[in-house]
Amino acid sequence: MFSAAWSGPMLLIAAAESGNTATVAALLEAEADAGFACQGNGRTALTMAAQGGFTATVSALLEAKADPAIPQTDGEPALMVAARGGHTGAVAALLHAKADP
Numbered sequence: 001m002f003s004a005a006w007s008g009p010m011l012l013i014a015a016a017e018s019g020n021t022a023t024v025a026a027l028l029e030a031e032a033d034a035g036f037a038c039q040g041n042g043r044t045a046l047t048m049a050a051q052g053g054f055t056a057t058v059s060a061l062l063e064a065k066a067d068p069a070i071p072q073t074d075g076e077p078a079l080m081v082a083a084r085g086g087h088t089g090a091v092a093a094l095l096h097a098k099a100d101p
Helices: 008-017 021-029 045-052 055-063 078-084 088-096
Strands: none
Touching: 008 021, 008 045, 008 055, 021 055, 045 055, 045 078, 045 088, 055 088, 078 088
C-alpha cells in the first residue's frame, strides 16, 4: 500500500486521514513531525483527522503539540475543516486546545 519512499510525516498524514489513532500514536512515539504540512496543499495530519471527524485522532495530535492554527493552502485551519464537515467532537477538541475560531 505504501511505498518505501514514504516518510514518517507522510505516513502520519495517511494514518490520520483514515482515523487510525493507534498508528498515529505509534508514529508520534517514533517522533514523526506532528506539524508537517504537505507541499502543494498544505494539509497536515491534524487537518486530515479533522476532515474525517476522527476526534480521538485529533486529540492525540493535539496532545503531541500539533498546531491547530496551521492553515491548508486554501486558508482553512483544522477547526474550520472540522466545522465545515459537521464534526462536533473534533470541533470541541480543537476549541478545548484553544484553536482560534
